[in-house]
Amino acid sequence: MSGRILVVEDDERIRSSMRLALEGEGYEVRDAASGEEGLDMFAEAPPDVALIDLMLPGMDGFECCRALRRSSAVPIIIVTARADTHDVVAGLEAGADDYVTKPFVAKELAARIRALLRRARPAEEEPGALTFGDLQLLPEQGVLRRLNGDEVHCTRTEFRLLCELAASPNKVLSREQLLDRVWGYDYFGDGRLVDVHIRRLRTKVEADPAVPQHILTVRGMGYKLVP
Amino acid sequence: MKLGIGARITAVFGLGALILSILMGGLSYFTVRHFLLAGRESAAQHQTFLNASAVRSSLQSGTTGYVLLLSNIDAGTNAHSVLFHGSKTYISSESVTAAAIPHQLRKAVLDGNAATQTIRTPQGTAEIVVGVPLPSVHADYFDVFDLSDLDHTLRVLGLALIVAGVITTIFGIALGRFASTRSLRPLAVVSRAAGAIAGGELDTRLDAEAADPDLEGFTLSFNAMVDQLQERIEREARFNSDVSHELRSPLTTLAASVEVLEADRDNLPVRSQRALQLLSDDLRRFQRMVADLLEMSRADAGSVDVFLEEVLVAELVRRSVEAGFAHMDGHGNATPPTVQVEPAVEMSHVGVDKRRFERVMVNLLENADRYGGGATTVGVAAAPGASGLVEVTVDDAGPGIAPRERTKVFDRFYRGSESGRRGAGTGTGLGLALVAEHMRVMHGGVRVESSPAGGARIVLTLPALVEDDPDGFEDGGGDGAGGGDLGRER
Numbered sequence: 001m002s003g004r005i006l007v008v009e010d011d012e013r014i015r016s017s018m019r020l021a022l023e024g025e026g027y028e029v030r031d032a033a034s035g036e037e038g039l040d041m042f043a044e045a046p047p048d049v050a051l052i053d054l055m056l057p058g059m060d061g062f063e064c065c066r067a068l069r070r071s072s073a074v075p076i077i078i079v080t081a082r083a084d085t086h087d088v089v090a091g092l093e094a095g096a097d098d099y100v101t102k103p104f105v106a107k108e109l110a111a112r113i114r115a116l117l118r119r120a121r122p123a124e125e126e127p128g129a130l131t132f133g134d135l136q137l138l139p140e141q142g143v144l145r146r147l148n149g150d151e152v153h154c155t156r157t158e159f160r161l162l163c164e165l166a167a168s169p170n171k172v173l174s175r176e177q178l179l180d181r182v183w184g185y186d187y188f189g190d191g192r193l194v195d196v197h198i199r200r201l202r203t204k205v206e207a208d209p210a211v212p213q214h215i216l217t218v219r220g221m222g223y224k225l226v227p
Numbered sequence: 228m229k230l231g232i233g234a235r236i237t238a239v240f241g242l243g244a245l246i247l248s249i250l251m252g253g254l255s256y257f258t259v260r261h262f263l264l265a266g267r268e269s270a271a272q273h274q275t276f277l278n279a280s281a282v283r284s285s286l287q288s289g290t291t292g293y294v295l296l297l298s299n300i301d302a303g304t305n306a307h308s309v310l311f312h313g314s315k316t317y318i319s320s321e322s323v324t325a326a327a328i329p330h331q332l333r334k335a336v337l338d339g340n341a342a343t344q345t346i347r348t349p350q351g352t353a354e355i356v357v358g359v360p361l362p363s364v365h366a367d368y369f370d371v372f373d374l375s376d377l378d379h380t381l382r383v384l385g386l387a388l389i390v391a392g393v394i395t396t397i398f399g400i401a402l403g404r405f406a407s408t409r410s411l412r413p414l415a416v417v418s419r420a421a422g423a424i425a426g427g428e429l430d431t432r433l434d435a436e437a438a439d440p441d442l443e444g445f446t447l448s449f450n451a452m453v454d455q456l457q458e459r460i461e462r463e464a465r466f467n468s469d470v471s472h473e474l475r476s477p478l479t480t481l482a483a484s485v486e487v488l489e490a491d492r493d494n495l496p497v498r499s500q501r502a503l504q505l506l507s508d509d510l511r512r513f514q515r516m517v518a519d520l521l522e523m524s525r526a527d528a529g530s531v532d533v534f535l536e537e538v539l540v541a542e543l544v545r546r547s548v549e550a551g552f553a554h555m556d557g558h559g560n561a562t563p564p565t566v567q568v569e570p571a572v573e574m575s576h577v578g579v580d581k582r583r584f585e586r587v588m589v590n591l592l593e594n595a596d597r598y599g600g601g602a603t604t605v606g607v608a609a610a611p612g613a614s615g616l617v618e619v620t621v622d623d624a625g626p627g628i629a630p631r632e633r634t635k636v637f638d639r640f641y642r643g644s645e646s647g648r649r650g651a652g653t654g655t656g657l658g659l660a661l662v663a664e665h666m667r668v669m670h671g672g673v674r675v676e677s678s679p680a681g682g683a684r685i686v687l688t689l690p691a692l693v694e695d696d697p698d699g700f701e702d703g704g705g706d707g708a709g710g711g712d713l714g715r716e717r
Contacts, residue, residue, distance in 0.1 A: 011476050017483035024490050081472055086532060103478035103514055106486040175536070187546040188585045191536050220537035220576060220692075 003048035003117050007031040008038035008064060009079065010056050018051075021106035027113070035059030039067055046074060049113050053079045054091055062094040069095035073155045075116035079104070092196035097157040098183060099190075115184030116157065130166045132214050132227035135205060139163045144204075157182060158201050161194075165215065165225035174222035198223055233411055237403035244399020248392030256388055260381055264345065267377060268355055272343055274304060275357035275370040282310060286364040293317040305373050312366040323371050328356060336360050336367045345374075353378045413442050417449060429457040460527075467524030474517050478510075485510055519657040523639070526664045533668045535578040537692060540617050541568045543579065544607050547588035554589045555596060564592070564601075564621070569608040572617055576692040583665045590658040591621045591685055599625025599683050610688060619687040622678035633675040637663045662687075 005027045009015045012033070019029045030047065032038035035056050042050065050068060054061035065076055078091040078099045088099050097116055100109050130137045134147045142159060144152045154162070164181050165173060179189035182197075198217075202209040216224055230238070278300045285296050297308045297319035307323035309316065316325045327348065335342040336358035343357045353374035360367050416433065423431040432453060433446045485507045492500055525531055545566050552563040595602035603624050610616035628636060635641050640656035659673075662685075666673045671689040678684040 011480075013480045014476055014483070017480040017487070020487045021483040024487050081475055102475045103482045103517075106483045186550075187542075188550060188581050190534070190582065192534055 002026050002028065003113070004028045004030070004045070005113065006038060006041060006047040006050045008033075008035060008051065008056065008061075009053045010034060011053075018106070018109075022110065022113075025106065025110040027110075035061070035064035035067075038064060042068060042072070042074075046072065048074070049116055050074055050076045051079060051109075051113075052076060052096070054087055055081065062090060065091065065094035065096050069155075073153065075156055077109075077112055077116070088190070089192055089196060092193065093200070095155070097155060097197075098193065111184065118184070130169065130227060132166075132169075132225070133205070133207070135214075137162060137166050139166070152204050154201065154204055158197055158204070161197050162201060162205070162225075165223060169225050169227050172218045172221045172224045178223070194223070233404075233407040236407035236410070237400055240403025240406065241396055241400035244402075245392070245396040247399075248395040252388035252392050256381070256385055259384060263377055263380070267372070267374065268343055268345070271306070271355045271357050271370065271372045272341075274306065274372075275359055275368070276341075278306075278308065278370055279359035279361060279368040282308075282366070282368050283361045283364055286312065286361070286366060294319070305376075306370045307373075309369040309371065310366060311369075312364070327354070327371055328358070328369050332356055332358050332369075333367075336369070413439055413445075420449075420453075424453055424456070429453070429460065464524055464527050467520065467527070471517050471521035471524060478514055478517060481510055482514065516657075519661055522661055523657060523664070526668075531668055533583070534580050535669065536581060537576050537578055538581060540575050540577045540619070540689065540691070541573050541607055543577070543581065543584060544568070544588075544605060544619055547585050548592070548605050550585050551588040551592040555593060562601075564595075564603055564605045567604060567606045569606075572607055572609050572691070575609075575617055577617055577689045578692055579669050579671075579689065580665075583669060587662050587665050587687065588621075590662050594658050594685075595621060595623035595625070595683070599623025603680070603682070604678075609691070615691055615693070616688045617691045619689070620678075621685045621687075622680065623682045623684075624680070625682050627677045627681055628675050628683045636675060637673070 005022055007015060007018055007022070007029060009018065009031065010033055015031045015033070019031055022029050030041055030045070032041050035052075036059055038050070038052065052061045052064050052068075056064065059067075061078055065078065068074065068076060075098075076096045078088075078096040079102060080087050080091060080099055081102050091099060098112050100112060129139075131147075135144060135152065136147060137144050144154060144159065144162065146152065160182050161178065164178060175191040175194045176187050176189070178194045179185040179191070183189060183193060185193075198215060199209070202212050202215055205214060206212045214226055216226055218224055281300055282296065290296060293310065293312070294317065297310060297317060300308055301319040308319040309323060309325055309328060310318075311325075318324065329344055329346055332342050332344045337360070339360050339362060341357070341359045343355065345353065345355050347353050355372040355374060356369060357372070358367060358369045420431050420433055432450045435443065435446050435450065485503070488495075488503055489507060492503060495503065545568075548564060548566055592602050601624055602621050604620075604622045606618075606620040606622070608618050608620070610618045637659050639660045641659075663673050666687060666689075669689065671687060673688070674686050676684045676686055
């Protein structure tokens, strides 16, 4: 599998070793030493995945994520030093799709990238067009739009999450199932990924995200989509 | 038994009040008594002299109606007269006898002196006896004055003083209590603050504004002490965290580079391959160590975020054992432990941070492998009694852990005195300490027992979540006829 990856990392040695490892996995890598440089490179030649360190001099990783998100739905993986702090949630809320913690294993990072680059699950559970509320989901075309024709912009991961929920309306999907199908994680994936993405999705889909009508939480079990 | 400062202050106040009231009461009592008695005595003497001169005039005039004479004299007084004339004794009433006159007094009067004596009769009544010699008529005249009214007065006074003394003492004790609680109140505040600080609330300070002016110095130095303590703890935590963070960058570089080399392993000479193997093994170990240290320093700094999820405990344990075994990567025992789930807890939910629990299981399996010949059985069961806890037990095939070491194994960098572990220095020494820490933040616990087979048994406890499903509740209470698929038959 190949793809173009943008690595934004201020430590030159980590950058070089990441480049070596990811190139070894067959990716085409470009790297930037700061958030500003990263944004310039992104504008020049949009990559398939962006890898952003949260601790950057000048513009930090969160700001960099938000800036990218304003113009692009590209999958973003944040690199954080700590997994169990607010950093992860803040990074996800800034628009990241997934995260890895330092020191990471290059194989694992490659697996994360592969999962994000994968297309939505094929065939069997591919849902047909689904209308709920004033929204219309067209999985085949990768489009979510309002009935008046306006397109609702969401990231690739958000879209795939919505498709998974829409594939079996009214049926509860556990966090583990969603982590597996959307992110390719096993049982021990981080449930916060699902929670934050659901929150993000609600702000786009629900009339009042605080009182969701379509994407519902089922306590102790998971989430379900109610058309 | 050693008395507390409060009790001592109270006792001193009570004792002081008691001594003071005894002194004051005694002084008043005896002064009053003396004063009253002296008055009565001089009145009695005066009366007796008058009576005596009346008796003398009567005797000189040659009267023989002694009894009438004496009765007349007695009338209107509270005295009784006794007259010795010649060899005969005359008394004014039945209530007095010659025996009532003390010998000493009788003798003094016989010697020709007037005398007075206060006595207490065998019946217990107080009396003043005044004797006057009447040499001109060869007689001795005595008057016996009854003092029972005075006695009564004094008894009432004494009683009143005792009551006053008791009240004063009680008041003193109450005052002592009040004073001690008042003076100990700042200490109670300090004690609460110290407790809060010991409990990790390092921001706790004493309120210097509200404090007693006398204790201002104390308050300030206490706060200064906590400031220093907090600064030191924070500095230490920051240092630990900085060290681990700084180690992460080179580790990341190393890990990525070693992976590049490993991908190319087959093209390396055999010697280099072996060196690479050593390098990558120790690098992995080093990573674990840094991760563990960082975890520990984070726990110390109190900056842990816990993400609790509601999961089925049986599935959690099965998955964790699977993941933990896979994690050992063929370094450990060949066979994975068997997982035995008690049917009653098959559908029990617990609130855990799954990744933390996975790390707990990885640590326990590695530990069992390192010190106990590998984990044999992992059990999931309800804790005995209706404690609402679920117990996860990990048994190993080793020699067990001695009772005196069973709490120490959770200390950092503690390594069992029992040798016989596999490989050289493979652990970080933080494994079980981290297990305890992970379980603590998940509201659970961990302890060591011995397994039925004699090996070590690590027992993890987690609170089972109460199911708010009313149907399930009915199943539990019923005869298990309908919908009893939850394995509740115990």
